[in-house]
Amino acid sequence: MNKVAGDATGEPESVWVSRVRLAELEDLERRFRRMQSGPVTGSIHEAVFNSAVQAVIVIEPSGILLAMNQAARFMFPAPHDQPFKTMAQIFERFECTRTDGTPCPPEQWPIVCAVSGSQVIMDELVVRDMLSGRKWIGMFNAAPVHGVDGEINIAFCTVIDITEQRELADEVRISSVQIELQRLLLQDRENERVKIAQELHDGPLQDILGLEYDLTDALRIDNRHERLLMLDRLRQNLRQSARTLRAFCADLRPPSLAALGLEQAIRSHVEQVQHANPKLQIRLDLMADAHSLPVETRMTIFRIYQELMANVLRHSQASEVRISLTLDEAQTELEMQDNGRGFQPPSHWIELARNDHFGLVGVQERARSLDGRVVLRTQPGEGTLVRVIVPRQPEAVETTGIHE
Numbered sequence: 001m002n003k004v005a006g007d008a009t010g011e012p013e014s015v016w017v018s019r020v021r022l023a024e025l026e027d028l029e030r031r032f033r034r035m036q037s038g039p040v041t042g043s044i045h046e047a048v049f050n051s052a053v054q055a056v057i058v059i060e061p062s063g064i065l066l067a068m069n070q071a072a073r074f075m076f077p078a079p080h081d082q083p084f085k086t087m088a089q090i091f092e093r094f095e096c097t098r099t100d101g102t103p104c105p106p107e108q109w110p111i112v113c114a115v116s117g118s119q120v121i122m123d124e125l126v127v128r129d130m131l132s133g134r135k136w137i138g139m140f141n142a143a144p145v146h147g148v149d150g151e152i153n154i155a156f157c158t159v160i161d162i163t164e165q166r167e168l169a170d171e172v173r174i175s176s177v178q179i180e181l182q183r184l185l186l187q188d189r190e191n192e193r194v195k196i197a198q199e200l201h202d203g204p205l206q207d208i209l210g211l212e213y214d215l216t217d218a219l220r221i222d223n224r225h226e227r228l229l230m231l232d233r234l235r236q237n238l239r240q241s242a243r244t245l246r247a248f249c250a251d252l253r254p255p256s257l258a259a260l261g262l263e264q265a266i267r268s269h270v271e272q273v274q275h276a277n278p279k280l281q282i283r284l285d286l287m288a289d290a291h292s293l294p295v296e297t298r299m300t301i302f303r304i305y306q307e308l309m310a311n312v313l314r315h316s317q318a319s320e321v322r323i324s325l326t327l328d329e330a331q332t333e334l335e336m337q338d339n340g341r342g343f344q345p346p347s348h349w350i351e352l353a354r355n356d357h358f359g360l361v362g363v364q365e366r367a368r369s370l371d372g373r374v375v376l377r378t379q380p381g382e383g384t385l386v387r388v389i390v391p392r393q394p395e396a397v398e399t400t401g402i403h404e
Helices: 013-037 042-050 070-075 087-093 110-115 163-219 224-252 255-260 262-276 295-316 349-354 359-369
Strands: 055-059 065-068 094-098 121-129 135-146 152-161 281-286 320-327 331-338 373-378 384-391
Touching: 055 070, 055 110, 070 152, 087 094, 110 121, 110 135, 110 152, 135 163, 163 224, 255 262, 255 295, 262 281, 262 295, 262 320, 295 320, 295 331, 295 359, 295 384, 359 373, 359 384
Parallel strands: 281 320
Antiparallel strands: 055 065, 055 152, 094 121, 121 135, 135 152, 320 331, 331 384, 373 384
């Protein structure tokens, strides 16, 4: 039975809802008893039940339907406008599952539990019309009505269609998760910027400052030969600093990506990875893209590739990785598969972000920015496959230079 926490009154919502539903059921019971004890006409009977906004169903312990109001007949439509006479007929037409997907067999429907002697039964169920396929979510509330002899005479059940409320709640939940995810990603990217700034400060910047002092010392050397030797050493150090800065720039924006396209940029990066990791077998199956993809798409897919490759190197313990890039008129697809240790896939991306694992989260967000999607297949000990599918966009007008 579903329980939800918290309402505006400060008490648990399940307690508050139960109290409200119990009052409604007691009111319906009093009205039904008045109908049974007095000369109630058919028109009054109809007015009593059809005045309720929620569906109302009344049955005997034998399962015979005594009454269904208009709302109930709308929620549980009978075939060919022939009214249902028994609960068994309803069971043949409709099936219920709980919101977590587990089945709710007929004997566990709240109204059946009520005629079996249970008191107020409240449950949230997903109802499917097996004839039309229509689904809706209902809040079921049922209670037995005892006679003077203590025996159960009838059972009441009210049903409220809460599909829209649940869909709205899901949208709010998804929005809140997305906001948290964006916040965590922004925080991670800010941390990455701080890391790059620190590496530049501790590396190339310190080297350049050191070169300035060394150059000042070199200019004070009177011996021409010694001065030239020191200047030559400083020139080599300066070239090394330039190479370091060029590597930073290439990592931030690969020059081959603009000049030669996505395929060549991946090949160039793989060569560097292979040189640094000679034991890792990397198999490539890349289609040439030239300049057929917009610049933004090329850059985003390349960043996705970089993140996936970094995950392989950091976490997978793989000995082999396969990379494929395919393009057609409809979509661009990047796939990376390794034979590493794999992992237990999360039920939602936010779980990775909450545990400071931003690699795949960043992949998913980059794919979303291009209206794409990510397919993840992995299990512990079975390697990992990640497929990124991005719809093709119209070709962009190519530009070159720093404004690209």
